[in-house]
Amino acid sequence: MCSPGLIESLCHPHAPTLGRRALLRSAAVLGAVPALVGAPSPSASAATPPPDPAPAVRGRVVDLTHELSTDFPVWLRFTEEPVTRQAATLAADGYNDKINTINEHTGTHIDAPLHFDDSGLSVAQLPAESLVAPLVVVRIAQRAAQDPTTELEVDDILAWERRYGRIPDGAFVAMDSGWSQRVSIPGAFLNYDADTGAYLWPGISPEAAAFLVGDRDVVGAGVDTTSLDTGTREIPLAHQTILPAGLYGVECLADLDQVPDSGAVLVVGAPKMRAGTGGPARVLAFV
């Protein structure tokens, strides 16, 4: 019998696991540099050897998370908008408290492999190590300003690599299409086109998704739009390529223009809901 935590990798031998190679290499990447103490830690007593290597979390924090509220733009497919109910008030109960009803694919959120793969890892099963990754930002905002259904292409990734070198193993690749600011402009984020009845936002091309899955060793990929796939793709090929491969996605990323193309480190504060297909996450970058 398998323990629940091993079910995906052992009981379902054909089930993809989250970037195992990438994960190991990610750990190596994060551990291969010389030790540095991020917070001053007075030397421990003789009985407690100092941790080796010492941890470091440093640099400026950039919040890549949109504020979530009941009026955050929600695509029709996820029909129910967030609902917030006041459950207690300081005046009446001695404390303020709310109960929120939220679709797992709302706001700045993570897509777990389970979202598109019944055998895939849930959001709670994603290894914590995979939630920390070198952040690669590929920008297509200039093109997206002209063509709202443009896609992140393999050529965009290769152009990034010509400038910054090969995508580090264990990295997370994010598409910056300039869509972040549209969240606060009514209608602009989902960008419904009444003429065609289509939603027009940029996404990741199936070819680029396949390249990231097959030719690079990343833990996940993300976008600043509401979906990994452009709104005009009836078959969500980017999702169908990335998630069943064991990678995770992040959608509705905010403020990618505030982080460098290369060199930042991403921390995805994913919710840990049992059997969750994803969920609103706090996504931070250290630059």
Next chain:
Amino acid sequence: MCSPGLIESLCHPHAPTLGRRALLRSAAVLGAVPALVGAPSPSASAATPPPDPAPAVRGRVVDLTHELSTDFPVWLRFTEEPVTRQAATLAADGYNDKINTINEHTGTHIDAPLHFDDSGLSVAQLPAESLVAPLVVVRIAQRAAQDPTTELEVDDILAWERRYGRIPDGAFVAMDSGWSQRVSIPGAFLNYDADTGAYLWPGISPEAAAFLVGDRDVVGAGVDTTSLDTGTREIPLAHQTILPAGLYGVECLADLDQVPDSGAVLVVGAPKMRAGTGGPARVLAFV
């Protein structure tokens, strides 16, 4: 007129803000050490100067978050347990999707100042920088094994300081009472005592809370039990001291025995729900 983001600090001049001093000092702490590249970043082109100082997020990741599920022990005061509803399935809809209804004070979660202060910061207003902090772990598990309503006292904090030095400015102080493993033992986490009708778990004493607020410069305090206050305190003095002072709390922390007393760095992946009083968070430590 104030912009929404400034309302707390400017429109309500008497409203406490989150550890402004602590925050500035926290940034200084995180930035004062020599630069180190956490992820290999090929030198940027001449047009893009490399970020300085380079970010670093390194070390082993320890997940301080309990898995959240519909059977996570929820204290009576927060009457409604989490509810999960399958909103779509891969077979029928092409993707798996769920909608969760969750009280903001469920599972491993953050308490924003707003939880106990109508003028306090909401979870979305907490500065992202404050969610990254040197982690101080004060252990009272041996005492708690004998006395389930023991409290973290000023003397426990002073004993920690004799061993490791003064609590760093901008730190987060966590009480490890050995309660984490009880989550999976039915009844043991909330620990209802039928004889007295009381819930018996450890918390932070009002004096220790006042010491952290008044005599040290921390961003927040946390516990591995369901509440900052012991179950037997009718008036939640630890909450009433810590949160209105502009600090945040974290409750139901997991696996604090896996991190050192001193030297780890905490990242609180708090949800960013508008006007949220708190919420389930992904809490990671780098050791």
